[in-house]
Amino acid sequence: MVDIDIVKYLAEKKVLVDKALKNYFANANSLFEMMNYSVDGGKRIRPILAIASFESSGGKDMNILLPVACGLELIHTYSLIHDDLPSMDNDDIRRGKASAHKKFGEARAILSGDGLFAYAFELFTQGSGLIQEKYSVIKSVSEAVGPKGIVFGQSLDIDNEIDDSPKSLRRIHVNKTAKFIAVSIKCGAIMARASEFITDNLYSAGLYMGLLFQYTDDILDIVGEEKKLGKTPGKDIAFGKLTAPAVYGLEGARFRAERYAELAKKRFSALGEGFKILNQITDFILYRTY
Ligand code: GRG
Numbered sequence: 077m078v079d080i081d082i083v084k085y086l087a088e089k090k091v092l093v094d095k096a097l098k099n100y101f102a103n104a105n106s107l108f109e110m111m112n113y114s115v116d117g118g119k120r121i122r123p124i125l126a127i128a129s130f131e132s133s134g135g136k137d138m139n140i141l142l143p144v145a146c147g148l149e150l151i152h153t154y155s156l157i158h159d160d161l162p163s164m165d166n167d168d169i170r171r172g173k174a175s176a177h178k179k180f181g182e183a184r185a186i187l188s189g190d191g192l193f194a195y196a197f198e199l200f201t202q203g204s205g206l207i208q209e210k211y212s213v214i215k216s217v218s219e220a221v222g223p224k225g226i227v228f229g230q231s232l233d234i235d236n237e238i239d240d241s242p243k244s245l246r247r248i249h250v251n252k253t254a255k256f257i258a259v260s261i262k263c264g265a266i267m268a269r270a271s272e273f274i275t276d277n278l279y280s281a282g283l284y285m286g287l288l289f290q291y292t293d294d295i296l297d298i299v300g301e302e303k304k305l306g307k308t309p310g311k312d313i314a315f316g317k318l319t320a321p322a323v324y325g326l327e328g329a330r331f332r333a334e335r336y337a338e339l340a341k342k343r344f345s346a347l348g349e350g351f352k353i354l355n356q357i358t359d360f361i362l363y364r365t366y
Contacts, residue, residue: 082356089124096142097149100199110180110188111195115153117171117306119366121289122148122257125357126264129278132351135268140203144213144267147199148260151221154192155230155256157185164234165311172306212266220259225251238318245323246287253293254286261285261354274347281343281354284336289361291333294319296365298326304366337362 101112123145130141160167160175161182168178176185200213219225229252238244261282265275296305297312298321312319320329337358344354 082353082360085353085356086119086124086360089127090120092127092138092142093120093123093145093149097146100146100195107187107191110176110184111150111153111191113179114157114170114176114188115150115192117173118149118153120149121357121361122152122260125257125260125282125285125354126267128353128357129261129264129351130268131264132347132353133265133268133270133274134350135264140206141264141267143199143202144263147196148217148256148263150192150196150199151217152256154189154196155221155226157189157192159230161185164230165315167308167311169302169307172303206267209266209269213263216259216262216266220255225255225259226253229253229255233317240318240323242323245318245320248318249287249290249320250283253290254283257286257289258282277343277347278351278354281340281347284340284343285354285358285361288333288336288340288358291320291329291336292361292364294321295326295329295333300365306366333362 097115101108101115104112126145126148127138127141135141156170157176159165160170161177167175169175173179176188179185180188197214197218200217201210221227229248229250232238232244232248233252238248258279259282262275262279265278270278294312297309297319300309302309311317312322320332323329324332340358341355344351344358
């Protein structure tokens with residue numbers, strides 16, 4: 077069951093993130109306006125995870141964390157813009173509206189994505205001090221979203237030659253989705269100056285949360301409603317994608333999603349009561365409908 081408090085928590089933090097993001101697109105030129113179009117909307121799960129782990133790790137000053145949290149959302153948005161392109165997943169709808177290439181044309185959509193990716197790293201360097209922590213954020217995020225992470229996962233995802241084994245599925249999910257979720261959680265703790273023990277354990281718990289996230293994404297592609305999802309369901313089957321339900325069946329995928337949730341929660345719980353918000357977010361992801 078999803079706790080009512082977590083729904084309230086997510087809504088409150090989303091407002092915080094949206095407000096901070098707005099500042100980064102004030103006085104915008106037309107490129108920034110296009111970038112902002114795609115940034116607008118979305119659940120803000122990755123920045124909220126960074127906030128949750130920042131606060132759980134004792135972080136107090138949100139001004140330290142918000143540029144990092146927003147940068148994570150910009151990278152996420154960039155990956156969605158590129159994922160929707162005709163040469164990738166070819167999706168016309170994203171976040172309940174026309175996807176970037178449908179709205180602005182392909183060339184401008186690509187540039188919006190490129191702009192968001194680089195702008196994120198500018199945000200990671202914002203503010204004075206905490207040089208070591210910012211270095212760690214940049215190192216960890218670049219590893220998770222580049223050719224050892226999202227880009228690698230996506231290249232496996234579009235590879236028609238890939239076999240449909242559980243091992244290949246996990247490899248795609250870990251790289252395409254889980255590493256980014258895990259690093260979002262890790263970054264919050266880094267900016268709160270948590271110990272390496274905490275950041276490492278949060279990262280490994282986050283990998284399980286990330287696998288859970290992609291399992292629920294795959295399941296929602298079958299059982300979800302377009303209006304709630306803000307994107308077109310049924311595309312995985314239409315494109316013959318390697319998904320959790322394709323490998324394990326719908327019930328098998330649900331069962332394994334629950335197992336990943338348990339594995340994540342076990343690891344968050346081991347860090348103490350202070351991290352329980354991450355368990356609640358895990359349950360929210362397990363039961364999400366959008
Ligand atoms: C070079 C970083 C980079 C990206 C290009 C296209 C691509 C390579 C990667 C795509 C990765 C991708 C779309 C993975 C799926 C992850 C996923 C489940 C996204 C949906 O995230 P939500 O549900 O969306 O958090 P909202 O809109 O709520 O933010």
